[in-house]
Amino acid sequence: MPHDTHCNGSRFSVDCPSRLLFDQVADKWSMMIMTVLNGGGTRFNDLKRRLEGVSQKSLSMTLKRLERNGIIARTVVASTPPGVLYEMTPLGLTLLPPFQAIYLWANSNMDAVEAARVAYDKDHSES
Amino acid sequence: MPHDTHCNGSRFSVDCPSRLLFDQVADKWSMMIMTVLNGGGTRFNDLKRRLEGVSQKSLSMTLKRLERNGIIARTVVASTPPGVLYEMTPLGLTLLPPFQAIYLWANSNMDAVEAARVAYDKDHSES
DNA sequence: CTGAATCCTGTCCGATACTG
DNA sequence: CAGTATCGGACAGGATTCAG
Numbered sequence: 001m002p003h004d005t006h007c008n009g010s011r012f013s014v015d016c017p018s019r020l021l022f023d024q025v026a027d028k029w030s031m032m033i034m035t036v037l038n039g040g041g042t043r044f045n046d047l048k049r050r051l052e053g054v055s056q057k058s059l060s061m062t063l064k065r066l067e068r069n070g071i072i073a074r075t076v077v078a079s080t081p082p083g084v085l086y087e088m089t090p091l092g093l094t095l096l097p098p099f100q101a102i103y104l105w106a107n108s109n110m111d112a113v114e115a116a117r118v119a120y121d122k123d124h125s126e127s
Numbered sequence: 128m129p130h131d132t133h134c135n136g137s138r139f140s141v142d143c144p145s146r147l148l149f150d151q152v153a154d155k156w157s158m159m160i161m162t163v164l165n166g167g168g169t170r171f172n173d174l175k176r177r178l179e180g181v182s183q184k185s186l187s188m189t190l191k192r193l194e195r196n197g198i199i200a201r202t203v204v205a206s207t208p209p210g211v212l213y214e215m216t217p218l219g220l221t222l223l224p225p226f227q228a229i230y231l232w233a234n235s236n237m238d239a240v241e242a243a244r245v246a247y248d249k250d251h252s253e254s
Numbered sequence: 255c256t257g258a259a260t261c262c263t264g265t266c267c268g269a270t271a272c273t274g
Numbered sequence: 275c276a277g278t279a280t281c282g283g284a285c286a287g288g289a290t291t292c293a294g
Contacts, residue, residue: 171277187278208275210276
């Protein structure tokens with residue numbers, strides 16, 4: 001066993017696989033893209049409209065990375081007008097529940113987080 | 128109703144609360160810090176040793192942000208040698224399961240992801 | 255419509271040095 | 275031990291332009 005990645009919850013090696021994979025899918029655009037696509041496949045510009053503030057470049061790069069990792073599928077549709085369909089893969093669908101759990105956590109606990117921020121800022125602003 | 132954040136799964140406003148909160152906690156160091164602290168509170172340098180590759184600065188900033196958001200607690204301990212204890216808060220503990228779900232997903236599906244990468248690279252390298 | 259390519263600017267972050 | 279302060283390089287990513 002020449003290669004020990006030390007990835008056991010109490011220690012994280014630099015080449016820990018789950019760590020590397022996490023970085024590939026745990027950015028904010030990925031989360032939003034997956035959430036939108038969960039409601040059904042759609043096209044590039046429709047996706048761009050729904051993700052307020054994303055640039056063409058970032059969207060393009062993020063889609064490409066998700067496609068490469070097998071999370072989403074890209075299909076060219078020969079129609080009028082021509083389009084490209086993005087949709088979740090079966091593998092990608094299995095990743096969705098964990099992300100939605102975080103999404104729901106954020107919605108449920110934002111008040112507690114805001115209270116913590118106020119308390120923190122108060123403590124750290126006194127002379 | 129002057130303020131509509133459009134944060135309903137098919138559309139993401141720039142000021143969507145869950146989106147803003149996600150960015151605060153979904154970076155790679157935060158995930159690893161929370162995972163380590165889940166095994167019990169510990170000190171700064173011990174944390175630094177366990178998170179291979181993290182710089183003092185990044186660790187310090189990430190800890191501060193997590194503390195501000197109420198995820199972890201920082202306690203100065205008057206002992207010999209003097210130390211600082213970091214540990215999860217009750218609020219932070221509720222955030223852990225969703226993150227561990229992603230962590231477990233990464234461990235379980237890395238083979239499928241690797242296969243997808245190989246297929247993708249193969250398709251995109253042909254003349 | 256769906257991107258790719260270029261430029262360019264802000265920001266992250268590691269290295270280093272210093273403080274209590 | 276537990277950080278803060280400062281600098282500088284690398285890189286992300288927005289605006290714009292061009293192509294298929």
